[in-house]
Amino acid sequence: MAAKDGSKMSAAAIAAEKVDGFTRKSVRKAQQRQRRSLSSSQGSSQFRTHGAVPVDLSLSPLPQLMPECVNQQELFTQKLQQCCVLFDFFDSVTDLKSKEVKRATLNELVDYVSTNRGVLVEAAYPDITNMIITNIFRTLPPSDNPDFDPEEDEPTLEASWPHMQLVYEFLLRFLENPDFQPSIAKRYIDQRFVLQLLELFDTEDPRERDFLKTILHRIYGKFLGLRAFIRKQINNIFLRFIYESEHFNGVAELLEILGSIINGFALPLKAEHKQFLMKVLLPLHTAKALVLFHAQLAYCIVQFLEKDPTLTEPVIRGLLKFWPKTCSQKEVMFLGEMEEILDVIEPTQFKKIQEPLFKQISKCVTNPHFQVAERALYLWNNEYILSLIEENIDKILPLMFGSLYRISKEHWNPTIVALVYNVLKTLMEMNGSLFDDLTASYKNDRQRCGTPSRLNNPYPHTLSS
């Protein structure tokens, strides 16, 4: 019986708030965003220096840089210093001319360091790094949206991006310049520099994180002395993310860098690296926001196992320990990762973990959430996994049989039932006599327990025919 609405709410208000009083999250958030004044979803804490005294920010253009002319070095320095002036991008009216001057200058500087040889003389390094530090290193502003959901919400973008982008571009070109000398630069690009760079990975602005990723990768490549430090600090960021704050926007980017770093680890793996795998990468799977970086994380794990197959057993046991108990979406991701691992597993390693692993998979195929069951059953589409199962059918079939047989009769979703039939058929072909034995004893058990018990049916609402 539909209740007629007799209230005097305006039509607009009713449209915004449905009869049940609950609006969809996205609608609600969009409204909040609108209400967060019209300042747009941009944030920055760059220019708001504390207790700043108003200073003259006006910039006047300097002559064009020409590499062949004399005094260019001095002009280069002047331009770098000019670019240390910071502007308020929330205020779109003031300093327009000076902002344009800085933008043009930055563009020119980017060109200058990327197309010319011989411009990176030792004396320029302090000014270059100083300009970079002044422009990009800052405490990130508080998030506009305290319950920021990276999957659904628009990120807050950095307001001063028109300048900042060019500074990042400049830093990248500087690092990539053929004349770049790490031995000189290490005086400026030091641990403190790296630490501040790493803190910026928490920015909500994906454009900025993308630059940071490439830049950190370059620094890792060029500064051998900083490598261990960078790894340690990334460790700390992850551990804080896992055990303290559950909040860091740049986990995926950092993992992506690590993915390529792991690739280059020397064998045998150092204890430090193994510890990183077991005590940092595996616990990262417990994060609520796993979906945001799972692809990168799984890649890192597989990289490790390809390097050193003896790590397979502890890794799989670790994943089984952290196996999601209530979140189906995560469970599907775990199954995906497990398939990636099984793709590269050595048969001897497989034997070591098959029992706990297939106990878990057997639970997954009976999951009432059809996506979980489906993902688990898809493992049987993988030729290599199939060959491993066949090799160990005596061990695996008894673990799987009960669940598969029951689900083939009882799962509510027809797709799952069809998949189960195929899997059962495959297993039967692998060892027919064992299959028959198991069928017989299964039926025996059920008869002994009387008619199929409702208690054993995980889907009490399913109407069995």
Add this chain to the structure above:
Amino acid sequence: TLTLRTQRHSTTLTKMAGADGDDSLYPIAVLIDELRNEDVQLRLNSIKKLSTIALALGVERTRTELLPFLTDTIYDEDEVLLALAEQLGNFTMLVGGPEYVHCLLPPLESLATVEETVVRDKAVESLRKISQEHSPVDLEVHFEPLVKRLASGDWFTSRTSACGLFSVCYPRVSSTVKAEIRQHFRTLCSDDTPMVRRAAASKLGEFAKVLELDYVKSDIISLFTALASDEQDSVRLLAVEACVSIATLLPQEDLETLVMPTLRQAAEDKSWRVRYMVADKFSELQKAVGPEITKNDLVPAFQNLLKDCEAEVRAAAANKVKEFCENLPEDNREQIIMTHILPCVKELVSDTNQHVKSALASVIMGLSTILGKDNTIEHLLPLFLAQLKDECPEVRLNIISNLDCVNEVIGIRQLSQSLLPAIVELAEDAKWRVRLAIIEYMPLLAGQLGVEFFDEKLNTLCMAWLIDHVYAIREAATCNLMKLVEKFGADWAQNTIVPKVLGMANDPNYLHRMTTLFCINALSDVCGRDITTKQMLPVVLKMSEDQVANVRFNVAKSLQKIGPVLEKITLQNQVKPVLDKLATDKDMDVKYFAHEALSGECLPYEYS
């Protein structure tokens, strides 16, 4: 017989229970068996009954068999470990009293090193608890070495745990051991990993409290200064918390040189998180440093925080405005507020961020008691009025919900002209939670504004909520009516609201007709027998013929509800026949509730 096997070595440890075929131990045997069951839930249940097991085993076997077994199960699920860590904190008597309490240290030590923070924290909590039960000798022989091992552990987890244990053993050990403990704490304050430094920083205040004053001055201050200028803002902000404890410990004359430079620096830190922390702890800091420093240093610092560039910091500071002003030294409190604080507050009223305005609105009314009648009328009233007209409903709501503060000083009438439009607007807000909130303040407003003002301006609103399209609002509106009648009396009810409520019984919308019944349920008690019998009951009885089943079974419920207010004779002659008829209704729910009412406890025996 049952045996305990550990995961590490499956040799039989002992036959712990049921070995002699003693039936009385059988339940215990089951519990022990479940400690190693595959099902986590069963293990968990068993761990939660650990004290029962220990009691049955006796102190000696608990010490020699159960504890070693538990120490070996430390590789279990975090949930089980958490329960175990908690249990062991209460185990002293079960292992034989304080003399043997050190037996509990090995399992707790392992638990204090696990990764999962909740488990570790619980283990530390239990260790702190049982440290008190150690004799001074045992503390040095058993407990302090454990703290040292944790403090020099390889992985950060054990070092973070150590941070929480220094302060509990320090006061009760010899001076040599004390020196060692101080050294360990110092080391952890400059640990390599920020996690440990954060743990140390968060325990700095607590540790300072148990130290001798000389060491506070020599050791703690340098650690405090170092942590407060750590490269990570997450460490620096924790030093702010410690600042409160440290400042409380030091004599006034030392504060300026030992604490203030660091505090000033924190108030102007480049990270907004640190400034936020200063704002958040401002009242505590103010009390800790005393009136002189407050006047000279904290007032300007507070002004800066109120004008901070980050809204988060401004909001935290705005929250503290009232408390800060209250705690200012009385001799020149008014002058400081009027010349230094009020100008900032005025600016915050038109802040660009709604959280800041709303934080301010939740405390600003409190200033009126501090500043007195004249200042309130001249300076604060315009601000209240501005906030009452704010575009953000939360701001208006916060003002309205604190009206009682102003009422004491200048009376609410001063505000009524602006109050009304604000209330009306909130009453019609698109968010039902806002509407719900304003309804809750209606009885208060009604009491303060008086019956005339209410009838004239607010009554219509209260009736309109009864037909709101959200059930929660209709329900709250019903309850509101009851409270109003409690305030204004049954006569007022009879003249103003009862007719309107009863009129809704003929509404074409069945939800509104049901609202009539809900109102009657709420009002019958406060309106009394006369009104209930003469005016309400006939309407209820007539509604028993409603075509909508939901209305009919609510009639049955209402009759049950108002039964106690009615006379026996009325029940017998009027109510019972109707219920009897409903008991034969074609709808099963109606039948059910009619039977419920007929056999209801609150009805007299004649019913059944």
